[in-house]
Amino acid sequence: MSWVTKTLSSSLGKKLIMSLTGLFLIIFLVGHVTGNLQLFINDDGQAFNIYAKFMTTNPAVKILSYVTYIAIIGHVVYSIITTLANKKARPIGYQTSRASTNSAWTSRNMGVLGTIVLIFLVVHLQGFWYEMHWGNLPVVQYDGEEYKDLYSIVKFAFAEPLLVLLYVVAMVFLGLHLSHGFASAFQTLGLNHKKYTPAIVFLGRVFSVVVPALFASMPIYLYISSLN
Amino acid sequence: MNLTLKIWRQKNNSDKGAFKEYKVEHISKDMSFLEMLDVLNEQLANKGEDPVHFDHDCREGICGMCSLYINGKPHGPEQTTTCQLHMRSFQDGEVVTIEPWRATAFPVLKDLVVNRSAFDRIIQAGGYVSVNTGGVPDANEIPIPKKIADEAFDSATCIGCGACVAACKNASAMLFVSAKVSQLALLPQGQVERKERVERMVSQMDAEGFGACSNTGACEAECPKGISVTNIARMNREYFSAVVTSDNI
Ligand code: HEM
Ligand code: FES
Numbered sequence: 001m002s003w004v005t006k007t008l009s010s011s012l013g014k015k016l017i018m019s020l021t022g023l024f025l026i027i028f029l030v031g032h033v034t035g036n037l038q039l040f041i042n043d044d045g046q047a048f049n050i051y052a053k054f055m056t057t058n059p060a061v062k063i064l065s066y067v068t069y070i071a072i073i074g075h076v077v078y079s080i081i082t083t084l085a086n087k088k089a090r091p092i093g094y095q096t097s098r099a100s101t102n103s104a105w106t107s108r109n110m111g112v113l114g115t116i117v118l119i120f121l122v123v124h125l126q127g128f129w130y131e132m133h134w135g136n137l138p139v140v141q142y143d144g145e146e147y148k149d150l151y152s153i154v155k156f157a158f159a160e161p162l163l164v165l166l167y168v169v170a171m172v173f174l175g176l177h178l179s180h181g182f183a184s185a186f187q188t189l190g191l192n193h194k195k196y197t198p199a200i201v202f203l204g205r206v207f208s209v210v211v212p213a214l215f216a217s218m219p220i221y222l223y224i225s226s227l228n
Numbered sequence: 229m230n231l232t233l234k235i236w237r238q239k240n241n242s243d244k245g246a247f248k249e250y251k252v253e254h255i256s257k258d259m260s261f262l263e264m265l266d267v268l269n270e271q272l273a274n275k276g277e278d279p280v281h282f283d284h285d286c287r288e289g290i291c292g293m294c295s296l297y298i299n300g301k302p303h304g305p306e307q308t309t310t311c312q313l314h315m316r317s318f319q320d321g322e323v324v325t326i327e328p329w330r331a332t333a334f335p336v337l338k339d340l341v342v343n344r345s346a347f348d349r350i351i352q353a354g355g356y357v358s359v360n361t362g363g364v365p366d367a368n369e370i371p372i373p374k375k376i377a378d379e380a381f382d383s384a385t386c387i388g389c390g391a392c393v394a395a396c397k398n399a400s401a402m403l404f405v406s407a408k409v410s411q412l413a414l415l416p417q418g419q420v421e422r423k424e425r426v427e428r429m430v431s432q433m434d435a436e437g438f439g440a441c442s443n444t445g446a447c448e449a450e451c452p453k454g455i456s457v458t459n460i461a462r463m464n465r466e467y468f469s470a471v472v473t474s475d476n477i
Contacts, residue, residue: 007471011400011440012430012464082440086398089332089439095234095247096325098300099397102449107442108397184443190465192458 014082019188021075022181026207028068033214040221045151046142052150056132076118083111106180113177120170127157159226164219171212178208229255229320233268235280236327238336245336247325257316261304262287262294264315281339287311289452292387295394296340297327302391302450309389309452329390331399332437346436347388347404353432354425355408357417370416383411385453392447392455398439403447405433406463407455413466423470430467 007013035055038047055061099108106113128150131137137148158164182204186192191200230253238245252268259267262284269279285293289312298304304313318324326340334342372380384407392403409426412418418425441460448457 003471003477006431010430010467011434011438012467015440016464016468086400086439086442089399089437090330090397091332092330094297094300094327094330095236096300096327099395099446101301102395103397103444103446107444110442180443187443187457187461188441188464190461190463190468192461 011082011085014078014085015188017074017078018082019185021071021078022185024067024071025075026178026182026185028071029211033211036218037214039151039154039218045149045155046140048151048154049140049147049149050142052132053147072121076114079111079114104180106176107184110177110180113173116173117170117177120166120173123166124170127163128154155222155226158219158222161223164223167219168216171216174215175208175212178212179205182207229257229315229318231255231264231318231321232323234323234325235340237280237339238328240338241335255315257314259315260287260311261296261298261313261315262311281337281341283341284311290387292389295329295342295389295391297329297394299325302329302394303389303452307450307452307454309387312452329394331390331393333399333401334390334393342390344388344390346438347390347401349436350401350405350429350432351408354421354428355412356421357412357415358421359417372416376414380411380414383407383414383455383459386411386451386455387453389452391450391452393438395446395450396439396441397444397446398442400441400447401433401436401438402441402460402463403451403455403457405429406459409463409466410459413462422466423474424476426463426466426470427474427476430463 001009008017035051036048038051039045041047055065131153132148132150135153137150138152139146140149141147158167183197183201186197186200191197230251233250233252234247235250236245237248250268250271252264252271255264255267262282265280265282272279283293283295285291287294289309292309294303294310296303296310298310298313303310305317306313328334328336328340329342329344331342333346334344337343386404386407388404390401390404393399393401396402409429412425413422443457443460445457448455
């Protein structure tokens with residue numbers, strides 16, 4: 001085994017991968033939520049559709065999107081590997097456990113929370129990402145240029161209250177995943193210092209509420225608009 | 229006070245084991261938890277039954293030999309060692325469940341006694357400073373700033389009891405290993421073997437079958453010596469910088 005594979009298969013190395021991919025996905029979420037805020041613009045989806053085309057055609061964004069796919073797959077694969085190894089380290093559990101007195105529930109259930117996020121991701125990607133890339137979308141013309149009308153698909157989808165509910169619930173779980181994950185990723189990297197750890201913890205709390213809430217507000221907004 | 233004890237009994241490593249209930253009466257609130265178990269064992273011995281095996285040595289909270297997972301927490305309800313836990317922390321009539329540390333790397337030998345040699349092997353892998361033989365060096369020959377000495381000492385207060393492993397949902401030994409890595413990484417004497425040490429100790433820790441760190445913080449919360457998870461962050465830094473700069477290919 002070379003030193004690289006040896007390091008990455010160590011317990012610390014596996015967590016390094018979880019941390020780096022997790023942090024990358026956090027940055028991705030910032031971009032994703034910011035771009036999608038264009039759904040709130042009252043222009044019948046023009047800005048959103050132009051943005052969606054840019055995101056699927058611009059070469060730099062394309063490279064970035066491949067990195068994102070790798071990050072998701074890497075995060076999920078390593079989460080399975082680590083979680084299984086961790087279970088193997090304690091095959092016989094305790095009869096009575098008062099773990100709630102020493103640690104947060106979210107920190108002990110990252111696998112469960114992540115799995116729910118993963119299920120959501122599959123539904124989400126199949127509904128919009130797959131449609132945008134390979135689906136048969138209606139087209140619209142802005143200034144003589146043709147655009148796929150992803151906005152109409154999004155708008156149509158969120159007229160369905162059950163889907164809205166799924167999105168909102170999924171965002172709660174994403175928030176819980178991040179309420180532990182955000183600060184945890186820095187600790188894994190070895191970044192723990194009295195000067196900046198309180199700030200990281202605070203930022204993590206804010207992030208895990210604000211970003212999922214912004215995401216959740218979109219289907220809610222589109223649903224309410226669909227009622228009129 | 230009178231108590232009902234639910235104690236894990238297991239004849240040997242290959243025995244399946246099960247909980248068994250015992251009653252103890254007239255227990256003084258000022259007794260330590262281990263003294264209470266001594267009372268139980270005296271009862272059992274008088275009846276010709278096999279006493280409950282548990283680890284202990286100093287009974288002063290300094291050796292790290294006592295263990296026990298009491299009512300869902302390592303070393304019981306207080307953040308101290310089981311030998312320093314007193315019966316005043318319990319209510320009259322309480323049912324007290326006593327289990328051994330649970331970890332693949334800490335196999336049960338008998339009843340509540342687990343084999344913690346995995347810790348020794350981790351120390352053997354790198355938790356030392358090599359010193360040439362010769363004349364005894366002057367105690368204060370190497371200047372060490374007070375702040376660094378204090379920090380190293382905080383890490384060095386780890387008594388290796390294994391409560392961190394017992395508390396962690398992953399049975400991870402990170403708090404123990406990181407305390408030992410930190411203690412030596414902070415001091416000038418530890419610099420020579422610094423990179424090799426962390427690489428070897430981490431790989432031994434993995435080989436022993438301890439889990440990874442999910443940063444739940446349970447270890448720090450349960451550690452009788454209050455070892456901080458900042459040690460784990462330091463070990464991670466030490467490890468990642470060692471693997472990219474050491475000579476081991
Ligand atoms: C946008 C989506 C996601 C983001 C931003 C994210 C972010 C993070 C972060 C920052 C961490 C902390 C890493 C560390 O402790 O060093 C983490 C941990 C974790 N993630 Fe995710 N994650 C996401 C999705 C998922 C998915 C889909 C799964 C899996 C099935 C998952 C499973 C886990 C697990 C199991 C851990 C904890 C590992 C451990 O025990 O230490 N995550 N995540
Ligand atoms: S017996 Fe020595 S620390 Fe408890």
